[in-house]
Amino acid sequence: MKFGTxxxxxxxxxxxxxxxxxxxxxxxxxxxxxRGRLNWDAENCIGCGLCVKDCPSQAIELIxxxxxxxxxxLFYHLNRCTFCxxxxxxxxxxxxxxxxxxxxxxxxxxxxxxxxYEREVDEVPCVAATDPAEA
Amino acid sequence: MEKTEHKKGFTIPIGxxxxxxxxxxxxxxxxxxxxxxxxxxxxxxxHRGIEKAAEARSWVQNLYLFERVCGIxxxxxxMAYCLGxxxxxxxxxxxxxxxxxxxxxxxxxxxxxxxxxxxxxHEAGFDTLFMYSWRDRETIMDVLERxxxxxVNYSANILGGVKxxxxxxxxxxxxxxxxxxxxxxxxxxxxxxxxxxFLQRTQNIGVMTRSQxxxxxxxxxxxxxxxxxxxxxxxxxxxxxxxxxxxxxxxxRGDLEARFVVRIKELxxxxxxxxxxxxxxxxxxxxxxxxxxxxxxxxxxxxxAPRGELFYFIKSNGSDTPERVRVRTPTICxxxxxxxxxxxxxxxxxxxxxxxxxxxxxxxxxMFRVHLDQSVYANVGPLKG
Amino acid sequence: xxxxxLPVLASLLLFPGGLTVFLTGMAYEWMNRKLLARFQTRxxxxxxxxxxxxxxxxxKEEVVPEDVHPGLFTALPVVAxxxxxxxxxxxxxxxxxxxxxxxxxxxxxxxxxxxxxLCLGIAGANTFDRFSLVGAxxxxxxxxxxxxxxxxxxxxxxxxxxxxQIDEIMASGAARWVILTQPIGFIVAVIGLIGKLExxxxxxxxxxxxxxxxxxxxxxxxxxALFHMGKIIELVLGITLIAALYLGGLYSPLDFLIKTIALxxxxxxxxxxxxxxxxxxxxxxxxxxGTLLVLLQWLGTIFWKGVAI
Numbered sequence: 001m002k003f004g005t006x007x008x009x010x011x012x013x014x015x016x017x018x019x020x021x022x023x024x025x026x027x028x029x030x031x032x033x034x035r036g037r038l039n040w041d042a043e044n045c046i047g048c049g050l051c052v053k054d055c056p057s058q059a060i061e062l063i064x065x066x067x068x069x070x071x072x073x074l075f076y077h078l079n080r081c082t083f084c085x086x087x088x089x090x091x092x093x094x095x096x097x098x099x100x101x102x103x104x105x106x107x108x109x110x111x112x113x114x115x116x117y118e119r120e121v122d123e124v125p126c127v128a129a130t131d132p133a134e135a
Numbered sequence: 136m137e138k139t140e141h142k143k144g145f146t147i148p149i150g151x152x153x154x155x156x157x158x159x160x161x162x163x164x165x166x167x168x169x170x171x172x173x174x175x176x177x178x179x180x181x182h183r184g185i186e187k188a189a190e191a192r193s194w195v196q197n198l199y200l201f202e203r204v205c206g207i208x209x210x211x212x213x214m215a216y217c218l219g220x221x222x223x224x225x226x227x228x229x230x231x232x233x234x235x236x237x238x239x240x241x242x243x244x245x246x247x248x249x250x251x252x253x254x255x256x257h258e259a260g261f262d263t264l265f266m267y268s269w270r271d272r273e274t275i276m277d278v279l280e281r282x283x284x285x286x287v288n289y290s291a292n293i294l295g296g297v298k299x300x301x302x303x304x305x306x307x308x309x310x311x312x313x314x315x316x317x318x319x320x321x322x323x324x325x326x327x328x329x330x331x332x333f334l335q336r337t338q339n340i341g342v343m344t345r346s347q348x349x350x351x352x353x354x355x356x357x358x359x360x361x362x363x364x365x366x367x368x369x370x371x372x373x374x375x376x377x378x379x380x381x382x383x384x385x386x387x388r389g390d391l392e393a394r395f396v397v398r399i400k401e402l403x404x405x406x407x408x409x410x411x412x413x414x415x416x417x418x419x420x421x422x423x424x425x426x427x428x429x430x431x432x433x434x435x436x437x438x439x440a441p442r443g444e445l446f447y448f449i450k451s452n453g454s455d456t457p458e459r460v461r462v463r464t465p466t467i468c469x470x471x472x473x474x475x476x477x478x479x480x481x482x483x484x485x486x487x488x489x490x491x492x493x494x495x496x497x498x499x500x501x502m503f504r505v506h507l508d509q510s511v512y513a514n515v516g517p518l519k520g
Numbered sequence: 521x522x523x524x525x526l527p528v529l530a531s532l533l534l535f536p537g538g539l540t541v542f543l544t545g546m547a548y549e550w551m552n553r554k555l556l557a558r559f560q561t562r563x564x565x566x567x568x569x570x571x572x573x574x575x576x577x578x579x580k581e582e583v584v585p586e587d588v589h590p591g592l593f594t595a596l597p598v599v600a601x602x603x604x605x606x607x608x609x610x611x612x613x614x615x616x617x618x619x620x621x622x623x624x625x626x627x628x629x630x631x632x633x634x635x636x637x638l639c640l641g642i643a644g645a646n647t648f649d650r651f652s653l654v655g656a657x658x659x660x661x662x663x664x665x666x667x668x669x670x671x672x673x674x675x676x677x678x679x680x681x682x683x684x685q686i687d688e689i690m691a692s693g694a695a696r697w698v699i700l701t702q703p704i705g706f707i708v709a710v711i712g713l714i715g716k717l718e719x720x721x722x723x724x725x726x727x728x729x730x731x732x733x734x735x736x737x738x739x740x741x742x743x744x745a746l747f748h749m750g751k752i753i754e755l756v757l758g759i760t761l762i763a764a765l766y767l768g769g770l771y772s773p774l775d776f777l778i779k780t781i782a783l784x785x786x787x788x789x790x791x792x793x794x795x796x797x798x799x800x801x802x803x804x805x806x807x808x809x810g811t812l813l814v815l816l817q818w819l820g821t822i823f824w825k826g827v828a829i
Contacts, residue, residue, distance in 0.1 A: 002330060003332065003793075004330075004794070005325060005326045005329055005330040006263055006264065006267070006326060006330070006793055007793060009267060009322075010263070010792055013558065013559055013560065013561045014558055014559055016561060018557070018558065018561050018562055018563045018564075019270055019273070020561075020562055020563045022563070031280050031281045032281075033282070033284035033299065034280070034284045034285075035283075035284040035290075053193070054193070054196065055196070056195075056198070082199060082203075082288070083285065084202075084288070084290040085284070086196075086199065086290070089293060090195075098284070145650065145653075147650050147654065154728045154732055169654075169800065258729045259795045259796060260721065260796020262560065262720070262792075263793065266560035266561065266562060267561070270561055330795070332794040332797070335797065335798075335801055336795050336798070481798055482730060483724065483727065483796075483798040483799065484798070486729045486730055
């Protein structure tokens with residue numbers, strides 16, 4: 001039986017800086033595996049639709065315009081996404097990734113949550129091959 | 136429960152919105168002065184229909200649905216589900232994946248127990264201990280975040296294995312965190328067993344004997360604090376617990392102090408197990424291939440969540456969605472013990488006794504039918520500490 | 521005529537009474553919260569937070585619940601605050617000596633300070649809210665338990681000084697710090713003050729995890745603000761009294777700051793260190809240990825006085 005067993009810790013904390021992170025003013029480095037916003041690299045996508053099928057929250061829609069010229073549109077609904085990374089795991093072509101840096105995703109408008117990814121395809125397909133995909 | 140007769144005394148409603156309960160549950164506590172004479176519990180405020188929702192989703196999608204049954208023990212739910220589905224499909228996850236699953240489950244247990252320590256201290260008005268234990272819990276949250284990229288819903292599981300591997304940098308980071316937490320846990324064990332003011336609130340409060348604990352069907356640390364040998368990791372080792380056995384932590388006393396001691400001692404067991412897994416981590420793949428359609432059949436998957444036995448019943452009809460998934464979380468097993476134990480105690484002890492079972496209300500809110508056999512409860516007799 | 525009224529008004533409303541009492545109360549509340557936060561490795565409130573709280577509460581709508589006596593509901597916070605403000609006149613705040621004094625003002629001050637708890641209890645009993653009722657019961661129970669030892673502890677220095685007047689006790693205690701001759705009385709007085717202010721570990725009457733906010737559960741807006749102001753003023757007055765009686769008196773603002781802040785730090789450490797006591801435990805503590813020890817000390821003092829004469 002003792003009184004004030006925490007005294008030692010109190011003394012230590014009194015001279016220690018608070019451990020609270022002052023978040024909007026100090027932003028900590030994010031871990032490498034942080035699961036932030038979904039990015040789509042259209043270059044490798046074959047339009048298999050596994051990501052759409054496995055997404056537990058129906059946050060991904062893939063519209064196949066033309067499979068031969070690899071014309072797909074990917075709609076990503078940020079407000080539905082649970083950042084579980086199942087789509088990244090399911091994708092055999094490794095064209096989906098969750099961003100490490102984009103994680104402050106709050107927005108004031110609904111429209112900001114609906115992100116449309118589209119592969120930039122020029123009129124002549126051979127030029128398109130050299131174009132970097134927009135993500 | 137039907138209570139038609141007029142009860143004497145003064146009824147204090149606690150919940151569904153109340154500062155003592157951060158989750159919705161309703162307790163009607165009848166007091167005579169400060170002494171509790173009757174407790175009635177009503178649950179179901181956070182029923183989310185998860186089991187029904189599971190029937191409309193594919194096996195893969197359900198993994199993430201069940202991860203969200205409980206915010207604190209998300210991994211263990213996904214693990215129980217994965218183990219069940221893998222058994223149905225006849226697939227076994229590779230040994231490395233099994234070991235990583237157990238490792239994350241133990242990390243989660245550390246995080247859950249430290250969180251509980253803080254909550255229970257807060258119920259006792261010991262806010263300093265609450266702040267300290269939650270501060271130290273951040274260490275484990277950082278470890279989990281570093282491992283999976285997320286602090287709460289780690290999504291480390293995948294049907295047939297795990298998503299993430301351990302690398303040296305992470306292992307070093309985790310070991311440093313565990314070393315720090317081990318010294319802190321020793322300190323907390325000393326605080327909860329020696330601090331005179333705190334012991335006044337825990338010693339001989341809510342005493343549950345072994346026979347009562349068995350009769351009331353308690354599980355997890357609540358049962359183990361009453362010397363009931365009930366730990367799925369020990370009784371029916373699953374996954375990598377076969378390879379890395381755990382020793383069961385028991386306490387004879389059955390009071391609130393014993394529940395503190397058991398949970399903190401389990402932390403040491405978790406630290407030991409994690410270190411052992413790191414030493415003998417099997418090499419190999421992270422995941423086995425799973426079919427999209429699971430063979431017809433039904434199975435029961437039992438795992439030891441931080442709060443006690445977690446039970447999954449999974450039935451497949453051979454399609455890509457489950458026919459039925461039944462979840463029973465440990466809190467519902469322990470809830471009756473609160474109702475029985477609180478009678479005869481001071482009103483001030485009720486939040487402590489409730490916190491003592493580490494309740495998680497939204498997890499336990501699901502449909503079930505109880506066939507009341509009054510004779511069973513009549514045998515429990517008056518419980519008073 | 522005006523010439524005599526204006527300084528009196530100024531001393532009542534501005535310094536050392538009135539406004540200064542409010543501001544000092546807020547400053548000490550801020551220090552209390554900030555220190556507690558730092559002991560718990562938190563950041564704590566910014567310096568204007570107590571003021572912001574009061575302004576916010578004053579601006580809020582006050583909801584008068586059904587089935588209460590509306591007059592009582594509105595009057596009780598006012599009476600409580602008035603009691604504290606009146607008590608401030610007899611206490612050497614800021615080390616400038618009490619504004620008014622008369623023989624026996626120590627007793628009057630102590631009873632004025634108890635008025636707050638009394639009002640709190642009646643306020644709780646006034647409503648039909650069950651948390652308030654339990655809170656009121658506990659507030660009264662606690663009042664009856666700490667009041668006797670607290671009073672006895674504060675009368676110890678008065679007994680030695682042979683006067684019931686605060687500034688006379690201060691003057692006679694200045695030569696020797698009473699804390700050295702009556703350590704038990706000092707400890708009981710500090711712990712009694714914690715009980716009086718319903719701070720942890722004696723916060724059973726407003727234990728958040730059991731009965732929400734105790735007696736004040738139904739109060740919002742102005743009433744809550746006034747009760748809150750009363751409480752923070754009582755914190756300052758209590759500390760000032762103990763410092764004046766036990767720590768060799770308060771003779772300058774610097775003296776006041778050093779001694780009261782030191783006492784505040786002690787109180788915050790006690791707040792941070794202990795788990796909440798159940799109401800039966802705190803009653804037991806006060807009557808079984810507090811009162812008995814103080815009485816023992818009284819016996820010793822009487823004996824010593826008898827020998828000295």
